[in-house]
Amino acid sequence: MAWDLLYGExxxxxxxxxxxxxxxxxxxxxxxxxxxxxxxxxxxxxNELINLMKTFGEVLSNARLVQKVLISLSKPYDPICLVIEDMKNIETVELQEILAILKSQE
Structure with a gap:
C-alpha cells in the first residue's frame, strides 16, 4: 500500500x-x-535527463543518443564531431565509444 502511494505521488x-x-x-x-x-x-x-525519460517509459535508441550528443556539443567540438561522423557509422557505433573519444580529446 505504501509503495502504491509513493508510486502515485x-x-x-x-x-x-x-x-x-x-x-x-x-x-x-x-x-x-x-x-x-x-x-x-x-x-x-x-544523462540525468535521459534517465528521467526512461523512468517515465521513454525508449531512446543508441543511434538517437549518439546523434543527440554529436549535434548538441558546443562549437569547439565541431571538428571532433565531423571526424567521428566520417569514421564511424552513427547507426551502429556505441554511445560509450563516442563518449570515450570525446573525453580523450577534451
Missing part, C-alpha cells in the same frame, strides 16, 4: 505521466552544451 496518473514525459522530451530536444560548460558537466546533465 511521484508518477501520477497516466495523464500526469504523459505531460511530464512530454516536458522531458522537449527539454531533451532543446538541450545544448553551453559555451561555459565542461564536457563532463554537459554529459552528466544530459
Amino acid at each position: 511521484y508518477h501520477g496518473g497516466d495523464q500526469v505521466r504523459s505531460v511530464k514525459l512530454q516536458n522531458l522530451r522537449r527539454e531533451f530536444e532543446y538541450a545544448r552544451m553551453r559555451d561555459d560548460e565542461t564536457l563532463s558537466g554537459y554529459l552528466t546533465r544530459l
